[in-house]
Amino acid sequence: MNFKNKVVVITGASSGIGKASAIKFAKKNAKVVLVARRKEKLLQVEKEISQYADSTLVCQCDVSNKSQVKEMSDTIIDTFGRIDILVNNAGFVIYGKVSELTIEEIESQMETNYFGMIYCTKNFLPHMIEQRQGHIVNVASVGASFGVPGIASYCATKFAMLGFSEGLKHELHGTGVDVTVVSPIMVDTSLFDHPSFENFSKQSTITTLKPETVANAVLKAANSSKLEIVVPSLANAAIWSKHNFPFLINPIIGNAFRKQLSKRSSKKQS
Ligand SMILES: NC(=O)c1ccc[n+]([C@@H]2O[C@H](COP(=O)([O-])OP(=O)(O)OC[C@H]3O[C@@H](n4cnc5c(N)ncnc54)[C@H](OP(=O)(O)O)[C@@H]3O)[C@@H](O)[C@H]2O)c1
Numbered sequence: 001m002n003f004k005n006k007v008v009v010i011t012g013a014s015s016g017i018g019k020a021s022a023i024k025f026a027k028k029n030a031k032v033v034l035v036a037r038r039k040e041k042l043l044q045v046e047k048e049i050s051q052y053a054d055s056t057l058v059c060q061c062d063v064s065n066k067s068q069v070k071e072m073s074d075t076i077i078d079t080f081g082r083i084d085i086l087v088n089n090a091g092f093v094i095y096g097k098v099s100e101l102t103i104e105e106i107e108s109q110m111e112t113n114y115f116g117m118i119y120c121t122k123n124f125l126p127h128m129i130e131q132r133q134g135h136i137v138n139v140a141s142v143g144a145s146f147g148v149p150g151i152a153s154y155c156a157t158k159f160a161m162l163g164f165s166e167g168l169k170h171e172l173h174g175t176g177v178d179v180t181v182v183s184p185i186m187v188d189t190s191l192f193d194h195p196s197f198e199n200f201s202k203q204s205t206i207t208t209l210k211p212e213t214v215a216n217a218v219l220k221a222a223n224s225s226k227l228e229i230v231v232p233s234l235a236n237a238a239i240w241s242k243h244n245f246p247f248l249i250n251p252i253i254g255n256a257f258r259k260q261l262s263k264r265s266s267k268k269q270s
Contacts, residue, residue: 001223003028005054007080008222010034011063011120012090014041016189017139020215021087026053028219033057033076036090063090063116064108073123082131083124085222088117088161089139093154095196097261106153113157118164125177132176137221138165139214140183142230145239149257150264158183166227180221184214184231199264 008025012018014036026032026049034042039060046056057079061072076083091113094105117138128134143151144158162181169179187209192200209231217231230236241249 001219003030003085003219003222006030006084007076007082008032008085008087009076009083009120009124010087010089011061011116012036012139013045014038016191017184017187017211017214017218018087018089019045020211021089021218023049023052024212024215024219025085026050026056029054030085031055031057031080033059033080035059035061035063035072037062063120064111066119069116069119069123073120077127083127083134085135085137086120086124086128087137087139087218087222088120089137089218090116091139091157091191092194093151093191094194095150095200095264097150098152101153109153109157110160113154114160114164117161121168128177129172129175134177135222136165136168136177136179137218138162138179138181139218140165140181140228142183142185142235142239144181144183145242146253149254150261162228169227178225180224180226181228182214182217182221182231183228183235184209184217185235187211187214200260 003025008030010018010022010033013022013034018036022032022034022045030053032049032053034045034056036042037060039058042058042060046058050056057076059072059075061068063069092109094101094109121136138161140158140161143155144162147155165179165181172178185207188204189211214231217229221229230239238249
């Protein structure tokens with residue numbers, strides 16, 4: 001797709017996958033809007049991409065805050081008059097057993113990862129429908145297909161995102177607006193810097209992706225008619241097996257992640 005002059009709004013653009021996506025859209029001469037809470041980080045990204053992007057805009061916004069999202073979307077529409085691509089990427093994860101997490105910790109992940117995506121979608125969708133053109137890219141996770149011990153409440157946010165996206169995609173049929181979910185496996189970003197990941201083995205493995213690899217999938221998704229792009233595509237085999245042979249794959253996943261969880265609990269106690 002030719003992204004030249006397209007208005008691309010990326011939430012969670014201050015680091016990781018969002019930042020990598022911003023750089024790639026900028027290199028395609030898009031107009032890139034960077035959204036996140038840490039303004040100084042966004043300004044650094046803006047500096048990095050301004051040599052390529054057709055134009056840029058920094059919007060400091062907490063996507064879990066409805067009124068901040070409304071203000072942010074009004075600013076973007078006032079500035080550019082339109083939105084072509086919305087990348088709902090902002091998210092975070094808190095590690096721990098459901099029995100250990102507080103209700104507020106569980107709620108907060110849903111508020112950012114799921115409702116943040118809803119607030120952005122609800123504010124920008126009417127403009128896309130009016131334009132009869134637009135694409136929403138929702139960054140979920142392979143955790144949208146597997147409930148994993150230690151991140152059950154995070155997985156729930158991504159299951160919710162995938163289900164919402166599927167329903168919305170059906171609703172938008174024939175409108176010129178579409179939705180695609182990008183679901184990566186583990187990516188080397190600051191997502192795991194949250195204090196709850198202390199004592200968690202964060203070592204990159206051969207399967208750990210670079211944010212740039214996921215950013216390539218985000219750009220592909222912005223021009224795809226698919227519901228979901230899994231990164232790497234080989235992980236589709238695991239999802240297929242889970243749907244068709246859950247009695248085989250679920251115990252493998254459960255055992256592997258339970259071991260990690262109990263290793264962490266014993267480290268915490270010692
Ligand atoms: N890393 C992985 O292994 C992995 C795997 C699958 C899916 N994902 C998903 O990929 C997305 C991006 O994560 P990442 O891996 O790139 O991690 P990251 O480097 O920590 O980036 C997360 C981004 O989200 C922003 N953010 C968090 N809460 C926000 C809020 N309330 N309002 C606005 N922005 C907020 C952060 O910016 P500020 O702190 O400046 O607000 C940051 O830019 C997330 O949705 C994550 O669930 C990651």
